[in-house]
Amino acid sequence: MIADAERKLGSKAVITDPKDIEPWVSDWRGRVHGASPAILAPGSTQDVVEIVKLAATHRVPLVPQGGNTGMVAGATPPADGSALLLSMRRMNRIRSISADDRLAVAEAGVVLATMHEAAHDIGMRFPLTIGSRGSCTIGGLTSTNAGGTQVLKFGMMRSLIAGLEAVLPDGSVHSGLSGLKKDNRGYSLDQLLIGAEGTLGVITAVALRLVPAVAARAVVWAGVDSPQKALELLRFLEARTNAVEGFELVPDDSLQLVLKHIPGTRPPLGGDHPWNVLIEATTDDPAADINAEVERLLAAALEAKLISDAVIASNEAQAEAFWRIRDAISEAERAEGQTLAHDISVPVADMPRFIVEASKDVEARFPGVIASAFGHLGDGNVHFHVRAASHASPDWYETEGEKITQMVDDLATAAGGSISAEHGIGQLKRDEFERLAPPGRIHALQAIKHALDPEGIMNPGKLVP
Numbered sequence: 001m002i003a004d005a006e007r008k009l010g011s012k013a014v015i016t017d018p019k020d021i022e023p024w025v026s027d028w029r030g031r032v033h034g035a036s037p038a039i040l041a042p043g044s045t046q047d048v049v050e051i052v053k054l055a056a057t058h059r060v061p062l063v064p065q066g067g068n069t070g071m072v073a074g075a076t077p078p079a080d081g082s083a084l085l086l087s088m089r090r091m092n093r094i095r096s097i098s099a100d101d102r103l104a105v106a107e108a109g110v111v112l113a114t115m116h117e118a119a120h121d122i123g124m125r126f127p128l129t130i131g132s133r134g135s136c137t138i139g140g141l142t143s144t145n146a147g148g149t150q151v152l153k154f155g156m157m158r159s160l161i162a163g164l165e166a167v168l169p170d171g172s173v174h175s176g177l178s179g180l181k182k183d184n185r186g187y188s189l190d191q192l193l194i195g196a197e198g199t200l201g202v203i204t205a206v207a208l209r210l211v212p213a214v215a216a217r218a219v220v221w222a223g224v225d226s227p228q229k230a231l232e233l234l235r236f237l238e239a240r241t242n243a244v245e246g247f248e249l250v251p252d253d254s255l256q257l258v259l260k261h262i263p264g265t266r267p268p269l270g271g272d273h274p275w276n277v278l279i280e281a282t283t284d285d286p287a288a289d290i291n292a293e294v295e296r297l298l299a300a301a302l303e304a305k306l307i308s309d310a311v312i313a314s315n316e317a318q319a320e321a322f323w324r325i326r327d328a329i330s331e332a333e334r335a336e337g338q339t340l341a342h343d344i345s346v347p348v349a350d351m352p353r354f355i356v357e358a359s360k361d362v363e364a365r366f367p368g369v370i371a372s373a374f375g376h377l378g379d380g381n382v383h384f385h386v387r388a389a390s391h392a393s394p395d396w397y398e399t400e401g402e403k404i405t406q407m408v409d410d411l412a413t414a415a416g417g418s419i420s421a422e423h424g425i426g427q428l429k430r431d432e433f434e435r436l437a438p439p440g441r442i443h444a445l446q447a448i449k450h451a452l453d454p455e456g457i458m459n460p461g462k463l464v465p
């Protein structure tokens with residue numbers, strides 16, 4: 001198949017040097033290591049069609065990959081080298097962008113930060129943003145239905161997509177880029193492919209919704225006593241303004257890790273605060289004074305004893321420094337040592353109780369571990385991470401990991417929540433998904449997968465049990 005691909009697509013599209021393959025066969029956290037004899041790197045939708053047809057003929061599975069920043073090893077090939085990586089990073093053109101239509105059509109390999117810049121250049125904005133924006137791609141974001149820090153106002157990737165183009169497992173092209181507001185021709189293939197983690201086809205381009213550029217933003221770092229106070233603060237603000245679009249919970253433990261491991265970071269507030277929130281409020285009205293509005297609201301919140309202290313970033317550099325702290329938490333944890341990541345959601349109102357009780361329960365049952373919950377409180381989504389004790393053995397993941405994860409997932413499920421709020425299932429959560437999801441849901445997934453990909457060439461072993 002590799003020789004056939006080289007003949008059809010040219011050597012530019014086929015990478016076989018092990019040195020060039022090696023950086024892409026392990027997941028971002030370095031927990032899962034795969035192998036692939038080659039990376040296929042298509043430059044166009046037609047190239048993808050050729051590759052998918054070859055894969056069907058040779059019965060060689062394909063593992064689509066964007067920036068390889070996913071958290072569930074969905075883009076990591078199996079270790080036996082039986083699959084080929086399909087890197088979408090060469091397909092990185094913005095095919096069109098229009099402020100009038102409020103739409104951009106970006107190829108799958110466009111990096112999120114590049115998309116942000118392109119929208120900014122025409123006075124618009126693509127509002128989804130996440131810590132991996134310098135590497136993650138539009139195709140990966142779509143395939144994982146990524147969330148991020150502005151979900152509160154703009155929803156997840158799904159709500160920012162007007163349509164998409166994809167190559168289906170039989171080699172046919174689904175063209176849904178017209179951006180039609182009304183199109184009721186039955187099942188939506190676009191919606192099926194969003195969040196499918198590369199198991200139903202290869203996304204080649206996406207029509208993205210744009211919103212007006214931000215005229216000004218106020219970025220606040222505030223100290224709070226508890227997750228409950230943080231949620232009360234959010235509701236307090238929401239009752240008085242619709243400017244809040246980001247609201248992130250950061251425990252002191254995460255802040256300290258970032259200060260320890262990430263050069264150039266410093267604490268935004270003096271004093272000790274067991275919990276912090278990072279708030280972003282924006283306006284697209286150039287005449288509005290967002291800082292004055294936020295300052296007034298914070299004064300009222302201080303008086304209502306919802307916050308213990310707060311600071312508004314005095315300029316863009318300081319605003320970026322606050323966000324850097326939030327965005328670097330995973331990186332700092334990785335530097336600290338072994339961490340089990342759980343991306344869970346429970347109903348928003350129950351989140352403060354869940355964070356406090358589940359942390360206590362996990363730390364009691366597994367002495368020495370540190371449970372640390374941070375993230376998107378306003379969406380009912382928290383990254384509930386559990387760090388190994390400093391004296392833990394190097395095989396802690398294998399010996400304790402599964403038991404701890406099962407406990408966290410059981411607690412989230414018992415609270416009516418989800419074991420995957422925004423990272424997807426990939427290979428890391430597949431067993432847990434199968435263990436805890438209602439059988440009807442699993443059956444429907446299997447039926448859809450089999451109907452569209454009967455040969456099982458699209459990212460087998462991921463998502464679908």
Ligand SMILES: Cc1cc2nc3c(=O)[nH]c(=O)nc-3n(C[C@H](O)[C@H](O)[C@H](O)COP(=O)(O)OP(=O)(O)OC[C@H]3O[C@@H](n4cnc5c(N)ncnc54)[C@H](O)[C@@H]3O)c2cc1C
Pocket residue numbers: 028063064065066067068069070071073074075088108129130131132135136137138139140141142143144145146147148149197198199201202203204327330331422423426459462
């Ligand atoms: C520091 C950091 C912070 C993060 N923060 C968040 C966050 O706040 N919210 C969030 O949701 N995620 C977050 N993530 C996870 C990750 O960035 C997202 O899941 C992102 O969408 C992955 O994009 P990618 O291009 O790297 O995809 P990859 O990791 O390459 O792939 C992810 C999945 O999509 C499939 N895929 C990729 N491209 C295609 C394609 N063109 N067609 C079909 N399938 C494809 C892959 O097979 C795989 O299953 C974070 C990651 C990091 C490292």
